[in-house]
Amino acid sequence: MNKIITAPALLKLRNVRRRFRLGETSIDALNSISLDIHAGEFLAVWGPSGSGKSTLMNIVGLIDAPTAGEVCFGEQATGGMDDDALTDFRARHIGFVFQNFNLVPVLSALENVMLPLQIRGGAEHKARELAAAALRDVGLERFKDSLPDKLSGGQRQRVAIARALVVEPKLVIADEPTANLDSENSRMVVDLMREMNRARQVTFVFTTHDPRLLDHVDRKILLRDGSIESDEVMA
Amino acid sequence: MKNIFKLALRGLLRNRRRSLVTLLAIALGFSAIALFAGYTHNVYGGLARQSIHDEMIGHLTVSKRGMRTEGKLDPERYLLTQAEVDAISQLLRDEPHVKLVAPRLALSGLLSNGRASTIFIAEGVEPRAMALLQQSEADNAVVPKIKKQLDPARPEVVELSEGLADMLHLASGGQGAMLVNSLSGQANALDVTVGHTFNTGNARSNDKFAFLTLDLTRTLLDAEGRADRLTVLLDDVSQTKMLRDHLLTNLNGAGYAVEIQTWQELSDFYNQVHGMFDMIFGFIASIVLTVVVMSVANSMGMTVVERTREIGTLRAIGLKRSGVVRLFTTESMLLTLIGCLLGLLITLTVRWGINLANISYIPPNSVAPVPLLVDMDIGRVSFTFILMSVVGTLAAYMPARRAARKDIIDALGHV
Numbered sequence: 001m002n003k004i005i006t007a008p009a010l011l012k013l014r015n016v017r018r019r020f021r022l023g024e025t026s027i028d029a030l031n032s033i034s035l036d037i038h039a040g041e042f043l044a045v046w047g048p049s050g051s052g053k054s055t056l057m058n059i060v061g062l063i064d065a066p067t068a069g070e071v072c073f074g075e076q077a078t079g080g081m082d083d084d085a086l087t088d089f090r091a092r093h094i095g096f097v098f099q100n101f102n103l104v105p106v107l108s109a110l111e112n113v114m115l116p117l118q119i120r121g122g123a124e125h126k127a128r129e130l131a132a133a134a135l136r137d138v139g140l141e142r143f144k145d146s147l148p149d150k151l152s153g154g155q156r157q158r159v160a161i162a163r164a165l166v167v168e169p170k171l172v173i174a175d176e177p178t179a180n181l182d183s184e185n186s187r188m189v190v191d192l193m194r195e196m197n198r199a200r201q202v203t204f205v206f207t208t209h210d211p212r213l214l215d216h217v218d219r220k221i222l223l224r225d226g227s228i229e230s231d232e233v234m235a
Numbered sequence: 236m237k238n239i240f241k242l243a244l245r246g247l248l249r250n251r252r253r254s255l256v257t258l259l260a261i262a263l264g265f266s267a268i269a270l271f272a273g274y275t276h277n278v279y280g281g282l283a284r285q286s287i288h289d290e291m292i293g294h295l296t297v298s299k300r301g302m303r304t305e306g307k308l309d310p311e312r313y314l315l316t317q318a319e320v321d322a323i324s325q326l327l328r329d330e331p332h333v334k335l336v337a338p339r340l341a342l343s344g345l346l347s348n349g350r351a352s353t354i355f356i357a358e359g360v361e362p363r364a365m366a367l368l369q370q371s372e373a374d375n376a377v378v379p380k381i382k383k384q385l386d387p388a389r390p391e392v393v394e395l396s397e398g399l400a401d402m403l404h405l406a407s408g409g410q411g412a413m414l415v416n417s418l419s420g421q422a423n424a425l426d427v428t429v430g431h432t433f434n435t436g437n438a439r440s441n442d443k444f445a446f447l448t449l450d451l452t453r454t455l456l457d458a459e460g461r462a463d464r465l466t467v468l469l470d471d472v473s474q475t476k477m478l479r480d481h482l483l484t485n486l487n488g489a490g491y492a493v494e495i496q497t498w499q500e501l502s503d504f505y506n507q508v509h510g511m512f513d514m515i516f517g518f519i520a521s522i523v524l525t526v527v528v529m530s531v532a533n534s535m536g537m538t539v540v541e542r543t544r545e546i547g548t549l550r551a552i553g554l555k556r557s558g559v560v561r562l563f564t565t566e567s568m569l570l571t572l573i574g575c576l577l578g579l580l581i582t583l584t585v586r587w588g589i590n591l592a593n594i595s596y597i598p599p600n601s602v603a604p605v606p607l608l609v610d611m612d613i614g615r616v617s618f619t620f621i622l623m624s625v626v627g628t629l630a631a632y633m634p635a636r637r638a639a640r641k642d643i644i645d646a647l648g649h650v
Contacts, residue, residue, distance in 0.1 A: 096548075106242075107245065
């Protein structure tokens with residue numbers, strides 16, 4: 001039996017379309033998607049390659065704009081915001097976890113986690129404290145001085161999760177966070193995200209190819225050819 | 236801001252070989268400019284001392300207005316009278332920074348050894364003033380220069396340039412006769428005794444120049460108490476232009492129709508060499524700056540391409556476009572600053588080596604060797620430091636701007 005979601009919508013997508021031009025042709029990556037993502041949800045978007053998962057993630061994460069339709073974050077319509085306003089908005093409300101971890105190779109684990117706080121303009125000592133706490137939360141306190149290339153794939157992704165969470169975002173976007181990990185590390189990363197979701201009530205939206213990971217989610221959306229084929233709220 | 240510096244500095248260490256090559260290009264370019272500036276600074280200093288002291292131009296020259304242009308045609312009219320010489324000299328001596336006021340009188344004529352004669356041009360000057368005029372704070376000559384000297388007790392003794400003495404076979408103590416036209420146009424001749432000989436340092440004047448006491452010159456020209464100019468020596472060369480303006484106002488205000496030239500205005504050779512070296516400096520600096528700009532732009536362009544995905548990540552997590560530009564221009568600024576500092580170190584080391592090596596050379600139109608020395612031209616070195624840092628920083632602006640304008644999703648997908 002599916003759970004009934006009563007939390008307010010954190011993100012609303014209405015008739016969102018995304019069209020890419022490739023030379024003379026154009027491709028509709030998303031076709032009229034309407035979707036509410038609620039605060040505190042742990043949501044997976046899945047589907048075959050080319051179904052539009054990453055495009056949806058980019059639009060939900062406000063790093064891409066729809067060709068048509070509307071995206072509202074809370075009560076804030078994002079369509080009219082300029083690049084600087086969107087960047088500020090992301091810095092305050094959205095965390096990102098990438099498939100390839102995307103850590104800055106010349107910064108230590110701690111410095112990588114400090115980065116979003118410092119970009120926002122926080123004091124260094126405060127950023128250091130918060131980043132150390134975030135690394136502790138993901139179980140990597142003793143690796144804080146390690147450079148990314150000295151960490152395993154799973155550890156790097158945990159650093160990336162700490163970096164995403166350190167700004168206390170409302171939403172974390174994770175595009176294929178386990179694609180470059182073995183099954184054990186994949187499970188650990190998803191468990192960690194789940195734990196953070198429950199402990200902090202942070203909304204997680206992630207994409208995956210791996211059907212085994214879908215057992216852990218509150219809700220799963222199946223995308224096919226740029227459209228929502230199914231939207232299931234798990235029991 | 237501190238974080239941007241940290242990121243920029245670590246970014247430089249990411250591709251050490253490329254950063255090192257760019258640093259070396261900047262450092263060597265900087266030191267090339269700084270060393271050449273130091274060399275020309277030394278040459279300018281040497282030429283200035285040569286003009287002021289060796290050629291005894293002094294710092295300022297006061298003469299009747301029109302003397303330089305019309306004086307040769309009508310010398311009588313443009314010579315200062317004894318009363319003017321005395322009064323103007325007194326006014327000048329009362330000014331601060333004035334160390335010496337020396338009346339001078341030029342003449343030309345024929346010098347004979349009894350068997351042959353040749354033309355000469357000469358300067359009449361008081362022996363004591365002559366000694367003071369030649370006292371400079373530094374002397375660049377490899378071979379210590381023998382100072383030209385006249386004997387106040389023996390006004391008939393003259394100093395001859397080496398070429399002139401050789402031509403007439405007149406050694407020290409030799410007797411000759413000088414024949415000149417007096418101011419009234421009558422021929423006037425006097426026996427003279429050769430004192431010392433000297434080298435003018437200039438091949439074109441070394442066979443015709445002579446120094447006479449002012450008294451002897453006045454006697455030959457029949458110009459008692461008169462002078463064609465007053466040479467003023469200051470205690471501080473940096474006051475020259477300011478004092479010229481001040482003195483001119485004062486003297487004109489006191490009713491003397493005089494003009495005042497600085498040593499720079501009177502020394503054509505100094506101005507020609509200065510102009511030539513300035514042009515060469517500009518040429519070298521332009522080439523070096525172009526190489527530096529291209530080197531930095533190329534290096535930063537490659538850096539930006541390599542770090543496209545990182546740029547996408549930073550943009551996604553909240554770094555604005557302006558922040559991306561700031562990041563890469565800061566990296567470029569650090570690169571050029573470190574390069575300039577390294578260049579400064581190379582400059583100091585090479586300069587030390589050159590100055591210690593005792594290298595000498597004979598400049599064009601000169602008969603005596605001068606040492607190859609390199610000064611520290613603080614003004615030009617500072618200017619080069621600032622210019623190179625600014626230009627180097629700006630060289631990264633275009634690649635950085637291109638990176639900042641890239642779509643985040645394109646940047647994240649960059650392979």
